[in-house]
Amino acid sequence: MNTGYKLRLIVHNILYDIQNLKITFDTALNKYLHKKTSKRDIAFINTVSLNTMRYFFHSKKILKKYARKKTKIHEEILLYSAITQIVFLKFKEYAVINETVEISKKLKLYPGYINACLRKISKEKEILKKIHIDYSELPSWFKKKTENLDKFQIKLFIDNFYKEPDIHLVFKSKKYLSSFEKDLFITSEKSGFLVKKQRIEEIASFKRGNWWVQDFSSSFPLNNINNKIIAKKCLDMCAAPGGKSFQILSRKKNVVLNDKSKTRIMTLKENLTRLAFYPTITNFDFKKISKKNLYDFIIVDAPCSAVGTIRKNPEIFYRKKEPDFNGLVNVQREMLDAASELLKDNGIILYMVCSFLKIETVDQINIFLSKHKQFKLSNFSLEISDYNNFQFIENDQMLILPSQLNKYNIDGYFAAYLKKGVK
Numbered sequence: 001m002n003t004g005y006k007l008r009l010i011v012h013n014i015l016y017d018i019q020n021l022k023i024t025f026d027t028a029l030n031k032y033l034h035k036k037t038s039k040r041d042i043a044f045i046n047t048v049s050l051n052t053m054r055y056f057f058h059s060k061k062i063l064k065k066y067a068r069k070k071t072k073i074h075e076e077i078l079l080y081s082a083i084t085q086i087v088f089l090k091f092k093e094y095a096v097i098n099e100t101v102e103i104s105k106k107l108k109l110y111p112g113y114i115n116a117c118l119r120k121i122s123k124e125k126e127i128l129k130k131i132h133i134d135y136s137e138l139p140s141w142f143k144k145k146t147e148n149l150d151k152f153q154i155k156l157f158i159d160n161f162y163k164e165p166d167i168h169l170v171f172k173s174k175k176y177l178s179s180f181e182k183d184l185f186i187t188s189e190k191s192g193f194l195v196k197k198q199r200i201e202e203i204a205s206f207k208r209g210n211w212w213v214q215d216f217s218s219s220f221p222l223n224n225i226n227n228k229i230i231a232k233k234c235l236d237m238c239a240a241p242g243g244k245s246f247q248i249l250s251r252k253k254n255v256v257l258n259d260k261s262k263t264r265i266m267t268l269k270e271n272l273t274r275l276a277f278y279p280t281i282t283n284f285d286f287k288k289i290s291k292k293n294l295y296d297f298i299i300v301d302a303p304c305s306a307v308g309t310i311r312k313n314p315e316i317f318y319r320k321k322e323p324d325f326n327g328l329v330n331v332q333r334e335m336l337d338a339a340s341e342l343l344k345d346n347g348i349i350l351y352m353v354c355s356f357l358k359i360e361t362v363d364q365i366n367i368f369l370s371k372h373k374q375f376k377l378s379n380f381s382l383e384i385s386d387y388n389n390f391q392f393i394e395n396d397q398m399l400i401l402p403s404q405l406n407k408y409n410i411d412g413y414f415a416a417y418l419k420k421g422v423k
């Protein structure tokens, strides 16, 4: 068995498990990796699996044109992966077709059918590369939840959702950014995009803890905050793996980092050690956080559908099942309610989600404000006044769709500041 065959079989198993066992990409990946799997092989598995999910709708449309029979689930997955490799990743089609056919024999599928489909597709790959996805082809749950988007926003999403993410770094200080050893496209005095993508662990200043990876969109709200607010008592209600809190800690301010998940806290601790930050960490369900201590500033970066990060989490569209919106919306609402009780008068809650769906963003803010009359939306530009003109901020709320900044891909994200008045 050659390496390409083995790796493509792993990709097939991962893609099958994500779709049918409803597990995450990371869980599926860990299930099939061995201690001996090389970094190069892991990179291959990552690229092919993630891009097969990103180009799922494109490949589905292509297969529909060429399929001469009802395609079985294993055949579909094998073909989607092979189409992605041939048409979109420009891999050598000879190896892709041969190894895909070999896997189809092992899985007792029809090798002749797989072979014929892929040969026809590879002949027309240059035309197929330009295939366009319509909004109507996206999952019905997504269309229902985005009825409020205008034509421009829909086009933006359709043009961007399947692209590979770029790597955006946030630095502990201006000094570390200016001494950074690689080329950066600067987005603020403490952040920028890596111009040439590479494994971050291979960059020396990563190991030295000078920076962490955090998308432009999710770093924007705290890049902007006034030092006076974070100089007081801060709580990050659901902090792991830590990006938002790192932004506060890097300004030499204190924040208590809480999260319910023990595994995510482990990752958080690893990140904190690398960055040499030593804050207080707590491991409570947000409902159990003691109300004896009140805070001036609370970050609620709530669990959500994560559809804003569809490029990093392409399984959202690839899975058959829609996200559990009832559960997510309830947790978001309850977290906001709990934060309102843990906040001092004149304090501020920063509500954020990596989603742009109305139900998880603007609706949550409106529901919260109608229930908590003591609160109002606070001006987003807490420190830098020209952020008022920032295209993503409207009515004091930041809403970004997966899109591009310059030529760099950025995530979809939502943020709003809620200020508590005095009763």
Ligand SMILES: C[S@@+](CC[C@H](N)C(=O)[O-])C[C@H]1O[C@@H](n2cnc3c(N)ncnc32)[C@H](O)[C@@H]1O
Binding pocket: 237, 238, 239, 240, 241, 242, 243, 244, 245, 258, 259, 260, 261, 264, 284, 285, 286, 287, 301, 302, 303, 304, 331
């Ligand atoms: C969007 S992530 C937070 C990301 C984090 N703020 C960052 O910047 O890296 C949401 C977090 O909420 C946590 N969470 C979910 N339910 C929770 C609960 N009931 N109480 C506390 N944390 C919870 C999850 O474990 C997860 O780490």
